[in-house]
Amino acid sequence: MVSTDNTFIRQGLLAIQNKQYRELYDQAIARIRQDVADAPAYFVLAKISADHNNHAKALELFEKASALAPENAYCQAYYAQTLTLSGDQIKAKHQADRCAGLKIEDHHIADMLGVIYTRTGFHELAVPWFKKSVALNPNVANYHYNLGASLQFIGDFDGANAAYTACLDLDTTHYRALASLAQLTKQAPSSPLLTRLKAAFSRTTGDADAQLHLGHAVAKCLEDAGDYPDSLNWLHKAKASKHGAISAVNFNDIMAGLKTPSTDPINSGIQESPIFVVGLPRTGTTLVDRILGSHSQVYSAGELSLFGNLIKQAAKTPSNLTLDSDTVAAAANFNSETFKQIGREYLALTQELSRGAARIIDKMPLNFLYCGLIHQALPNARIIALRRNPMDSCLSNYRQLLTTQQAYY
Template sequence: MKDLHTSATEARQLDEAGRLLEAKSYQEAHALCLAVLNANPGSARAYYLLGVMAADHGGHRKAIELFDRALAIDGQHSGALTQKARSLIARLERSQAVDMANRAAALQPEDPFTLVTLGVVFSRAGLHERAVPFYAAATAARPDDPAFHYNHGAALQFIGRMDEARKAYEACVALAPNNTWALSALTQIRKQTPDDNELPRLEAAFEATSADADDALRVGHALAKAHEDLGNADDALDWLKKAKAAKWAAIRYDPAADEALFATARHLAGALRGKSGQAGPAPIFIVGMPRTGTTLIDRILSSHSLVTSGGELADFGMALKRLSGTQSNKVLDQETLAAAERVDLSALGRTYAESVRSTLGLEGRFIDKLPLNILYAPAILAALPDARVICLRRHPADTVLSNYRQLFATRFPYYDYAYDLEACARYYVGFDRMVAHYSEVLPPDRFRQVRYEQVVGDIETETRALLDFCGLEFEPACVSFHENTAPVATASSAQVREPLYTRSLARWKRYEAGLKPALDILEAAGCLDPDERSPK
């Protein structure tokens, strides 16, 4: 049924509730919506606004209920459809979210809030090309909103339209000079030089915003990158330490939880040995620690005519979580990972395959390059008998440094180790022991380690070997990966559009003095040859 008659008074109340909601005056907005519903229980808009408030506070289950009530009254409410999609994607229910967003988009909404939210939903679903026109329309409708310009710029960056991305980021900074998201992005997508760099703007922004731990992270990381570009290794490390200090102090990182995950994964490698689900799709999983070349290998393989990149997908972990029935509030924890030993492996493989097919249309040979899938490798190979897992390895010291240098999503706790240099080194040690065990237990025709340095040193030989491992014929386009125009939504989105370079090899040597505590840990664990270090 449609909305019941709304009086002029109720319309004014809802208009005011909308303004209060935009100003984050939630209590007053909530009261007005309830007043309208007491007088008129058939107000779809009141339920819609209440749903937005619930979602803003992280109550996405409740928000979905409220959006459903709005849609029961008005099934063509594009705002309710869009915001329901937002809550679904926040709950990692990507297939349903994309379906809901497509329904909303078909109604051709013009409201800028709805438009930008559609962009966010499609971006989070990995559909960056689809997201761009919605961000563009939202920005055109509301050109004075810096966040709209930033979101537009990020989507443009992911699909390789770098000049347009820079313009969008600059438009954001023009409206909000201390917008740490845009300032960081501007620094990351271009090399800083003595004559043209962001240091003055970044230093001013750090002074103005560093009381907030997340702002300090973004600006401090950008300052570190700028100093690195300028050849100031000591200054770069100093800025990283400043950037991470408040966040490291605030989080509750538990190294024992990571070690428990590594131990459980090692156990699974043996427990699932010889077990198999039903034959089906043959995805290629590219895994490992972040910043070790996973995106490079993704670009090489997805340049093949028979291979499509799906980006970093959480679908396998979500499928295991659903089938395991574990009650924890995390997708990945020791209990859920251990449950892979008892779930129906065929059902696990089917659930994963259907998820990526229904949302992204991926069938045949496709790549899933979520680095964290390394923990699921034994379950992946058991549930998907035709899958291949490629694990990237990089020099231990470069791996630790690259993870410490990387600004990961602050809402994603699995990379909390990266806030502290010594924690990075200890995490690497646990990872290294796990992968060494995998190499002894997992089938070598389906699990392969690849050395980043070897790929950089001889790309054609390594590419041929990788293609052979995946059962694919060699194609010259694979060694011209930088010409691949597919979207890249990772920290390497700018670098992988360049021809292969060697400047990141042995980067740790430039920082060796400052890395001493981490290098000591690696050496003591047998991960680093002491002869590689400079004389003490």
């Protein structure tokens, strides 16, 4: 008999929060010995694996729990979340859709679904779930922040302002919400928000992430006021703590490997021609994407991590980085059948995203790193590489608060 009762899952999540791993692990194993189809036991083992950074095992176990308990919101939502963390955004979107079809009355699961939809690029689908999480539990500041971020993304600035304000009413130290307020409107030189941001920056010395967000917000206010020298000084201050951090990515080795001459494109027989728009961030990729996407037979699928993930899966390298020197070295030795399979999988996984159009656009800027490999796997693909004046590119990226969740930025 398949067990789908959530009691053990909730107890397990609490025990994991308290780092009671050994006892919980033993309980889960005992449950599986009694019933090999015990979904909550696999769920708990998956969460333990995730907590110990064994992401591949966590994904495997969450997938099993999901298959055993298709009506269990915990099993479905956590599997979708793990897919997003592994970079498989297309599969994560499909999994989130399945979960969204269930009866969700847990505020945490509702918020989780919203986050998954934002990570997969569907903010319009995220908003209703964030609104539901707020309705189910209005006392969690971060639920209001998540709602505000998605409302801001879809252009509802009044709604975003209300959500960020509600967040700060619950937690005056929520620096992301405070910093986000600066992005909603042009700030006047005498803006009281500027005073609040500077005070918050002073209070967060030692917190590199807080300094980054708050400092960028101060710089934005000063730029709005036309004080460009001081704005640039605040960008320096914002990035100072992060500047000394060691990158997890060895770009010298990666670039050296990618420059290795490749063989001629493979005649894979694949006729479909996806369009890749690549380049450094802030070089015009979004503008070109919108121009092309206005054509009736072209649909923009957004910034997909799919191609890089397929290369990583085929390389079978052990690190949790999508692209590293070992993966580049492994890809250099792919045979023709491996490239053909990567091409077929890419087209199959993106077919639904085309919305019936003849071509899709994959607008992930960092795919410039994969141009040679795209040429091998999808010889009929069109690659549009954006180049901008180097100084303009550097300054524009420096002014942009890029995600710190991806080491490549």
